[in-house]
Amino acid sequence: MLKTVTFSVFRYDPEKDKKPYYKDYKVELRRPGMMVLDGLNQIRWEQDGTLAYRRSCREGVCGSDGLNINGVNMLACITHIKDLKDPIVVQPLPSMPVIKDLVVDFTDFYRKYYLVKPYLITKTPPPSDRERLQSPEDRKKLDGLYECILCACCSTSCPSFWADPDYLGPAALLKAWRFIADTRDEGADERLQIINDRDGAWRCHTILNCVEACPKQLNPTEAIAELKKTIIHRKF
């Protein structure tokens, strides 16, 4: 007999259910290294086709399957089942409206990402037939920033993000810093204006939940601290 673990999964179908409930499933451990996403797939494909969740890359690079697993936000596709306490409680990311089961509505998260102008802003035209130059040292400043996969594990673990519906949150602020830190970018002023707003960087109280939650080991708190420093220097 194969060893099994119990998945206790948050279920909610807006067309049928008055309120959410939890349903238990047994997942067989059929090979070493099974991830939580493999468990969810096993449930869907073999036991209960009605379960809904998002997934794409299955290797932690697309940011589709941020979930709250045993109380902590993480990506289902790179979280080993064997590292978790049985039963494994699988919930949607906190504080976002649920569309169905584990699928949440990202509209507000994306809106905040768009607000910080998440694209390179330049005024000086680039050389016509070759790349702009950037030293390896300057390029290094983007490491730990550009790798963000927009999974929302950070923002949905942030108490300030829960409390203030207008707070931009760690993911959007990290993105803002990714561009401001880029030596090729000339949009710092526009972005810092937005971020200096009361719902921008100043809502962060350095609680560090976001850093713990980030599956890519990025550090939004540090980015926010850099933003605050820059704003003070520029005396907005």
Added chain:
Amino acid sequence: MADISVTIHKHDVVIVGAGGAGLRAALEASKGVNTAVISEVFPTRSHTVAAQGGVAASLSNVEPDDWVWHMFDTIKGSDYLGDQDAIEFMCRMAPEVVIELEHMGMPFSRLQNGKIFQRRFGGHTKDFGKEAVQRTCAAADRTGHAMLHTLYEQCVKNQVVFYNEFYALELLKNEDHVVGVLAWDIANGGFHIFHAKATMFATGGYVRVYKTNSNAHINTGDGLALTLRAGFPVEDLEFVQFHPTGIYGVGNLITEGVRGEGGYLLNKDGERFMKRYAPTVWDLASRDVVSRAMAEEMRQGRGCGPEGDHMLLKLDHIGAGIIHERLPGIWELAYVFAHVDCTKEPIPVTPTAHYSMGGIPTNLSAEVVLGGMDKPEEPVKGFYAAGEAACASVHGANRLGSNSLLDIMVFGKVGGQHMAQFAQSLPEHVPLPENPGKRGIEEVTSLLNGTAGETMGAVWDELKESMEANCGVFRTEETLAKQRAVLQKLCDRYKKVGIADKGLAFNLDLIETLELGHMLDYSKAIVEGALARQESRGAHYRDDYPKRDDEKWHKHSLAYMEEDGSIRLDYKPVRMKPLTVPTFEPKERVY
């Protein structure tokens, strides 16, 4: 069940797919005309995000390089099945599209002099095969992530319209003119007709039909099935690339960039066996050659582990510093999926299904084309394709690493430009046909209203396993004929498949079941193409016909789907005449 609403949208250009090809096309088309992108996932969750090693362009940032060398390598890599005009076009345009990406803000790694970093990759050489060259432009080993996010950021800046989490169900045509697509709103349910002057499929690759693969869950080749169902052909589907270095047991990719940076493969005796198979470039031979060498070593009992079923990829000797700087994603993947710290130990690897050389036939303008042995190619009005879903054909029988990210930039861009021009040239939309989307609407409603017989999961499992066993790295008449029969049975079973979820909101059961239907349709084209092609060329290797046969088989396969679901094959010549340089005549391939 109550009637499900149908909403009609009108745009000049509609692009299905928000990977690199779709977004690059959208950036271009939206400059001139009203453009919308439909994607089954939020754009940055498309598979391009997973690309690791880099994008090829003869920038000569590290050492002298030339687009003609790049062109030669690509033709040789394609085992002479690639169309030489398209290949010249792509290789010449490579520096331009890479520099554009830098200008858009893509965070490339840099050389000491501040230029874009370039690394070695399999099959890329200088001076027509003399030695490996540093041609592949990279952002560490997260090139696809850097590229896709940059393109999406530019789309945000330019206010491109997106319909995210919309799933295309049917290609719409009126007579011989493509007029848009029917799609399903995944989050809320409901049908949407996108009426367009020009429609592009940039729906990505199809190797999810193999059990061991390096692809995202969503890479189910939908665009191919919808093309077949609309009566158009697909080209060269039998050419499926098996990448040499998938993580043992799970198939996730370890980029060729690892070997580009100096890593190499070992058999159980600790021997660098590639020197016997590719005496000049060893581990940097093209992918079909390396994958076959590995499979051959295993067949001869020199595989590693108790089952002798994998090889070892050693890279610790290149040093922890370089690994963490240039291959940080690989370190993570190896650690998470193989429990290996690759700065200290080798990574266990096996070939993994990776890339679809075949696709929807297109020309230099990314227009979908019809043609035959004696019929010159002719564009289908209003229909375009780009990226892994298309077959330009720049990869022929085997793609070189880092040429796909290039392909999607070049043909995405050009396709976007041509669609805008075409849309501008049409004073009005060609009207929708009567009952537009009837077939797709019926397909969905009958699943939602039907009762469950077979389950999707069981049929899918058998499909993946049998394709791997019978239509994998090595194929024979016997295995392929067997697979033809298996597919017939699976198609019959599919007719009885029902879904458990009857709801409208985020019905993943519905989507995965539709995807399975798509996979079954084009799997038949893969198998029929492979069965007919009695030769070995590039990634298509027939044990019973181990030689390339230019006399009989130097031609592209075309597969059409008949009314009854069966496949009819046709062929068309390889376009051998480049645009400005002399033809590269077929030669034996040695690396």
